[in-house]
Amino acid sequence: MIIITVIDCPKNARYRSVDGSCNNLRHPTWGQAGTAQRRLKDINGRPMVSYEDGKSLPRGFPNRLPDPRLVSNVASDPALGPFNQFDKIRTGQHMAFGQLLAHDFIETDIPSGIDCCNRSDPNFGNPDVCFPLDVSYGDERFPPGCKNFIRAKPAKEDQYLPSYWEQINLLSSYVDASFLYGNQHNLTLELRVPNSCDKRNHESPNLGLNHLLFVREHNRLSTQLHELNPCWSNERVFKKLRRIIIAQVQHITYNNFLPLVVDQDTMRQYNLYSKPNGFDNCYDDSVDASCLNSFGIAPWRYGHSQVMAEQSELKDDYKTIFEHKIEDNLLSPYLWQYGYGKHVTSLSRWLETEPALKIDNFLVEGLRDKLFFITSPPGSDLFALNIQRGRDQGVPAYNEWRKFCGLQKLRSFDDFGKFGSNLALSVDDVDLFIGGLLEEGENGSVGPTFSCIMGIQFQRFKVGDRYWYESSDPDFAFTKDQLNSLKSTSLLSKIYCTNFGLNEIQYDIFMIPSLKNQFLTARAISDINLYEWKDKTCVYGPHN
Numbered sequence: 001m002i003i004i005t006v007i008d009c010p011k012n013a014r015y016r017s018v019d020g021s022c023n024n025l026r027h028p029t030w031g032q033a034g035t036a037q038r039r040l041k042d043i044n045g046r047p048m049v050s051y052e053d054g055k056s057l058p059r060g061f062p063n064r065l066p067d068p069r070l071v072s073n074v075a076s077d078p079a080l081g082p083f084n085q086f087d088k089i090r091t092g093q094h095m096a097f098g099q100l101l102a103h104d105f106i107e108t109d110i111p112s113g114i115d116c117c118n119r120s121d122p123n124f125g126n127p128d129v130c131f132p133l134d135v136s137y138g139d140e141r142f143p144p145g146c147k148n149f150i151r152a153k154p155a156k157e158d159q160y161l162p163s164y165w166e167q168i169n170l171l172s173s174y175v176d177a178s179f180l181y182g183n184q185h186n187l188t189l190e191l192r193v194p195n196s197c198d199k200r201n202h203e204s205p206n207l208g209l210n211h212l213l214f215v216r217e218h219n220r221l222s223t224q225l226h227e228l229n230p231c232w233s234n235e236r237v238f239k240k241l242r243r244i245i246i247a248q249v250q251h252i253t254y255n256n257f258l259p260l261v262v263d264q265d266t267m268r269q270y271n272l273y274s275k276p277n278g279f280d281n282c283y284d285d286s287v288d289a290s291c292l293n294s295f296g297i298a299p300w301r302y303g304h305s306q307v308m309a310e311q312s313e314l315k316d317d318y319k320t321i322f323e324h325k326i327e328d329n330l331l332s333p334y335l336w337q338y339g340y341g342k343h344v345t346s347l348s349r350w351l352e353t354e355p356a357l358k359i360d361n362f363l364v365e366g367l368r369d370k371l372f373f374i375t376s377p378p379g380s381d382l383f384a385l386n387i388q389r390g391r392d393q394g395v396p397a398y399n400e401w402r403k404f405c406g407l408q409k410l411r412s413f414d415d416f417g418k419f420g421s422n423l424a425l426s427v428d429d430v431d432l433f434i435g436g437l438l439e440e441g442e443n444g445s446v447g448p449t450f451s452c453i454m455g456i457q458f459q460r461f462k463v464g465d466r467y468w469y470e471s472s473d474p475d476f477a478f479t480k481d482q483l484n485s486l487k488s489t490s491l492l493s494k495i496y497c498t499n500f501g502l503n504e505i506q507y508d509i510f511m512i513p514s515l516k517n518q519f520l521t522a523r524a525i526s527d528i529n530l531y532e533w534k535d536k537t538c539v540y541g542p543h544n
């Protein structure tokens, strides 16, 4: 549980807080872990919210809308394929980094240990807590009837709360590598080591691997920085390095990763690229960087459709593959921990070169039929969960978002092509998750509705972050040389090959190796130059 305390912010803090508090000095809780998610407002200033009773009951409650498992079945009919196509550009590591980022900015607070299908559970039938699925007869995987679904908790103690329910984000919303440094103040300060303490990091092997990547990067640079500055205390090295790693994550996210998620118009319209050189004082303290409910519920779940059917190993000849099915390896660190981590390199090779699946309306069997089936048989359906969660959190239907984004509403089911009217009873009821995924974007990116919501969110993460890495604020800025050095060397391929022991790697790890994105030796890609952080007055150590 996260406890929000009343905050008296230090005025000239040199480092961002662990939980995101005091980033915004006028609104110290904006973006803070444990606060409410936010809603977008339409052009008339009305919040984008849609509860059945206008306050808290899920959209469509109790059964005005088709059951989400049914929608999932309809939208995933292989006859409507092609099914499970590979992406022509993006790698598995593109998928994996998207999940890592999700674990940087959003984790909705959802209670556990409640069985909404069990009459003797005290919450049985309580619509504030339970919103179970109702699986139809004839489902090929799950028994008919009640299937557990626990509602996200409403936020209670937040000064910004409206009259309807908002849900809680347990993480700091800022892009601040909190997947690595955590979201709770005392934990990080006590350990003074990156603790990779996001409790979901075993969800999939690709995720655990990426956590490991940044733990190793922190530890590698920490030794170097200490050698350069022997008189620095451990705490000083830790804090400086945390700032450096956050800058790397911000730079990579905005300049290499996002351009492969949203279209180029969105990148430009929302000013998402960094300046090629020097500072950018884009900070605006009227911008709230807190995560938007609508963003976490559907657009940023686009990555579920990229997840491949396997999480495999590629040996050093880059040909021999040892396949591991994804459903057999969820909620388990086994793949990257067994044999004392000896298989990390081969797993990393596979993620780096294997194409991700195309961003579309299909999820692999391991997620749609067999999600967590080993730990909680017979498992679940992530597609259906995403739809139900959108309804649970009062997120309006797809057409409302088309309108919000200035796009034409779809008028009839013919506009959905082959899927027809099985998605909902009215075209205005189609859920955002499915409507958004049925759109196609340029070069395989997400379509215009998801791009629009993501554009707004990533602009807020950037201009609403006082500690944004390009800032020249004298309290905490990098020097111009440090910043330029970070901009020219922050490349995930370098971090990846250095920490996973690869001798060569393609220049842009988010894109499949090709003539334009060739393999280079690890040495050919520049590493971060920590000499820029050498304190010339510091020769002996360790003192302070």
Ligand code: HEM
Residues within 6 Å of the ligand: 095, 096, 097, 098, 099, 102, 106, 107, 108, 109, 203, 204, 206, 296, 297, 300, 301, 302, 303, 304, 306, 307, 330, 367, 382, 385, 386, 389
């Ligand atoms: C690799 C396998 C993955 C698994 C097994 C997985 C599983 C899950 C599960 C079980 C949930 C909670 C569903 C609910 O009850 O609402 C979830 C939520 C979510 N996932 Fe994934 N996911 C995976 C990959 C990804 C990827 C690649 C992305 C993005 C690129 C992503 C983004 C999200 C987001 C944004 C949420 C909502 C988080 C929240 O609000 O708490 N996931 N995922």
Ligand SMILES: [Ca+2]
Residues within 6 Å of the ligand: 104, 105, 171, 172, 173, 174, 175, 176, 177, 178, 179
């Ligand atoms: Ca964060």
